[in-house]
Amino acid sequence: MKQKFDINRFKDNMFKYFGLACTLFGLAVLSIFLINILIEGLGRLNWQFFSSLPSRMPEKSGILICLLGSIWIMVLTAIIAVPLGVASGIFLEEYGKKNKIASFIEINISNLAGVPSIIYGLLALEIFVRILGLGKSLLAGSLTLSLLILPIIIVSTREAIKAVPKSIREASYALGGTKWQTIRFQVLPAASGGLLTGVILAISRAVGESAPLIVIGALLYITTIPTSPMDDFAVMPIQIFNWLSRPQKGFIENATAAIIVLLLITFIMNGLAIYLRNRWQKKIKW
Amino acid sequence: MAKLDAEKVNVYYGDHHIIKDVNLSIQENTVTAFIGPSGCGKSTFLRLLNRMNDYIENFKKTGDILIDGGDIYDKKVRVEDLRKRVGMVFQKPNPFPKSIYENVVYGLRIQGIKDKSKLDAVVENSLKKVALWGEVKDKLQQSALALSGGQQQRLCIARTLAVEPTIILMDEPASALDPISSAKIEDLISELKENFTIIIVTHNMQQASRVSDKTAFFYLGELVEFGDTDQIFTKPVKELTQNYITGRFG
Structure with a gap:
């Protein structure tokens, strides 16, 4: 009896150390990567780097155009994907009947969230670039990324809405609220924490994407600042990809500096998402 | 004429026959208690009266x-x-995660009433009726979730009163509360009777006998007995009722 107990205890300890080792491994790889990037790229981060157009000389080129491109893409994608995704999520969760078609749609939306991004690029190339004739414009790029993040927004909207307790809806109905009033005044405000978190994470995913944009032909050498949704564009990940494929050491440095900027953008967005989630959790306790 | 009349009411959830041939007549400005063991259909019947069952699938x-x-x-x-x-108060206090003020005026706001002085008056009136005004008048803009359970439930009643219903349905309104809060709710029910018709579902037999004028005993979806509360609790006609109120089953 005593011996068996000791074996179990040994196993328990073993697992604890095994788990610790796994965790440390992940952290170690991540920190080596980060330190490496910081050492190589930090020196390059100055005002000139942010305010310059691309150039044939690495020390003269900068990220102005692709940074603006990424901001354009972020805003346009949000304008397109957020209303569509949130509205679909609301419809599926609140209005959609629970039948076979509904569960078929549901499974497919979840599957869409897992489709490799390059496939969305191929679809967009055919529909937006060729059939609709949008070319390699910001609009085409934003539509492409909207397709990519729509399933994520729909799924997270549904999750956020599902988390609102039934008692809140019942209270609103019992006071004479219509379905839409109940959604608009009770469900959405109560779900807004989770909703915003999902939206921000989805957009931060879109900002980091390059594959579908390369497919639609956004791998260009652009030297003019985009001023309308129909302009050609470059985005941060594509600029990084571009620089990394050059042989000169200076461009590699530029790429690492741009990676730092891109990481910073995603960290800030994810941080914001976590902050919002915590704030709402604290504010609303059922 | 009776305030509320149910004639040969049957309810089905899919194949389940939940309410069986219930006939019931309720007079204005009375308190009626629905009693019976869990699953007897009393809550289902209550929810028929403001059509809260409409959202249940396969409801017929x-x-x-x-x-x-x-x-x-x-x-x-x-x-x-x-x-x-036909207003409704639920078992668990369910204030909206908004301010006390916004909780009370919600029913009016969704009717499109914007007049601030009118809303202010309704807030004061409704909260006074549930004896909550004194406790919260200085913190109307604070979150309703910061109130105690008993205060929350009285706020939920105030919110219901604000839309001026004539009937108030209460689904075990005091079962989630401590005895003191529970007693306050009971007092409140007796006061509200003057202006409203109240129907209350309760598991608590003493509560039913204290607050109600009429009592309806449900068992397995049937209305076994309905009559004056005094009569039901002292000399019930049916043996089933006798057994239930004396605690022989439940």
Whole structure:
């Protein structure tokens, strides 16, 4: 009896150390990567780097155009994907009947969230670039990324809405609220924490994407600042990809500096998402 | 004329026959208690009266329910209008995660009433009726979730009163509360009787006998006995009722 107990205890300890080792491994790889990037790229981060157009000389080129491109893409994608995704999520969760078609749609939306991004690029190339004739414009790029993040927004909207307790809806109905009033005044405000978190994470995913944009032909050498949704564009990940494929050491440095900027953008967005989630959790306790 | 009339009401959830041939007539300005063991259909029946069962899948009802002589399941009836006339208080206090003020005026706001002085007056009036005004008048803009359970439940009643219903349905309104809060709710029910018709579902037999004028005993979906509360609790006609109120089963 005593011996068996000791074996179990040994196993328990073993697992604890095994788990610790796994965790440390992940952290170690991540920190080596980060330190490496910081050492190589930090020196390059100055005002000139942010305010310059691309150039044939690495020390003269900068990220102005692709940074603006990424901001354009972020805003346009949000304008397109957020209303569509949130509205679909609301419809599926609140209005959609629970039948076979509904569960078929549901499974497919979840599957869409897992489709490799390059496939969305191929679809967009055919529909937006060729059939609709949008070319390699910001609009085409934003539509492409909207397709990519729509399933994520729909799924997270549904999750956020599902988390609102039934008692809140019942209270609103019992006071004479219509379905839409109940959604608009009770469900959405109560779900807004989770909703915003999902939206921000989805957009931060879109900002980091390059594959579908390369497919639609956004791998260009652009030297003019985009001023309308129909302009050609470059985005941060594509600029990084571009620089990394050059042989000169200076461009590699530029790429690492741009990676730092891109990481910073995603960290800030994810941080914001976590902050919002915590704030709402604290504010609303059922 | 009775305030509320149920005629040969049957309810089915899919194949389950939940309410069986219930006939019931409730007079204005009375308190009626629905008692019976869990699953007897009393809550289902209560929720028929403001059509809260409409959202349940496979819900089917036969028979008529008349309020003030009108069939509330008639196609012409807007369910939102019905619920303004028939308010409901739930088992667990369910204030909206908003300020005390916004909780009370919600029912009016969704009717499109914006006049601030009118809303202010309704807030004061409703909160006074539930004896909550003194406790919260200086913190109307604070979150309702910061109130105690008993205060929350009284706020929920105030919120219901604000839309001026004529009938108030209460689904075990005191079962989630401590004894003192529970007693306050009971006092409140007795006061509200003067202006409202109240129907209360309760598991608590003493509560039923204290607050109600009429008692209806449900068992397995049937209305076994309905009569004056005194009579039901002292000399019930049916043996089943006798057994239940003396605690021989439940």
